[in-house]
Amino acid sequence: MNQLPLLDSIQFQQAFSLAANVTLLAVNIRNDRLIMTGSGIYTPFSATYHHARKGDPEEGRLLVARVPVLEPLEAGGGESTISAATDSGYCYQDSCDDPPPPSYPTFISSMMYDTFTFVLLNETQGDIKVCNGTFCCRLQYRWLLQDHKELYAFGALAGTHTVNGRYALQVCAVVCCAGLDQSSCGQEAEEAESKMDFLRMFLEQPESLEKAADGRLTMKHSNTKGGLVTACLYGRMYHLDNE
Known part of the structure; x- marks a missing residue:
């Protein structure tokens, strides 16, 4: 869910992927009442996401992305x-x-x-x-x-x-x-x-x-x-x- 101003969904989802060096697939149940509006396919190098606005239809949206095979991060560098x-x-x-x-x-x-x-x-x-x-x-x-x-x-x-x-x-x-x-x-x-x-x-x-x-x-x-x-x-x- 989104919790502005610091924890908007696609913001912390992308940040988690970047900082942890992982591919993250985030599929929220779209629900305006519960402030669930963001989904995405995230890698440390790219992000394919959909962030709905208030009043947008609540049907799903298909996201497709090519993701890389990740190597472990080295300390420092x-x-x-x-x-x-x-x-x-x-x-x-x-x-x-x-x-x-x-x-x-x-x-x-x-x-x-x-x-x-x-x-x-x-x-x-x-x-x-x-x-x-x-x-x-x-x-x-x-x-x-x-x-x-x-x-x-x-x-x-x-x-x-x-x-x-x-x-x-x-x-x-x-x-x-x-x-x-x-x-x-x-x-x-x-x-x-x-x-x-x-x-x-x-x-x-x-x-x-x-x-x-x-x-x-x-x-x-x-x-x-x-x-x-x-x-x-x-x-x-x-x-x-x-x-």
Whole structure:
């Protein structure tokens, strides 16, 4: 099922295929009442999917794709392009020697029943950092058009989700707010027109991906084809579930 703004079905289905290096066949029972609208055939290199809109007919749609035989991923290798930095001192390879980003006013808002710390993205471009406790996320971004209509925020979360299950999370997320007031940040937004280049987050197929030996995932993406609704790095911390 879809749960905006962070867990739209085709978004996390494709992300799972990419990160785990597996072919994923996702066939949802199409049911608008249960917010089930997305199906697809996903590989780490491609995605063939159908994502229905509200009001579309509920009959099925046949998807056909040729999928490759996958080889096991080797640890490391490739190019680093996106990261969620913590107090460990880890940094993106092109900015390790750069000064830390300036501080911006933060605010607290609920997103998917979790309490996030947010910073507004109200500059033409920026390099910002937001922390939730000792867990920090850093974002480098640039709006493709200076005059954009929507309000956006960059949020961080490190904690235990307790609604419809209990599990520990670490999340860095860029989201389109539902309105033009910061209190709407974290609420569902289904459409957006604003386009940006961003580093450390991705929505479409990323330009490159690396999983480091210590488990960190790095990604990069630019030239988004459509308006950005959400871009997130959503991590499950299984060993912290019972704390």
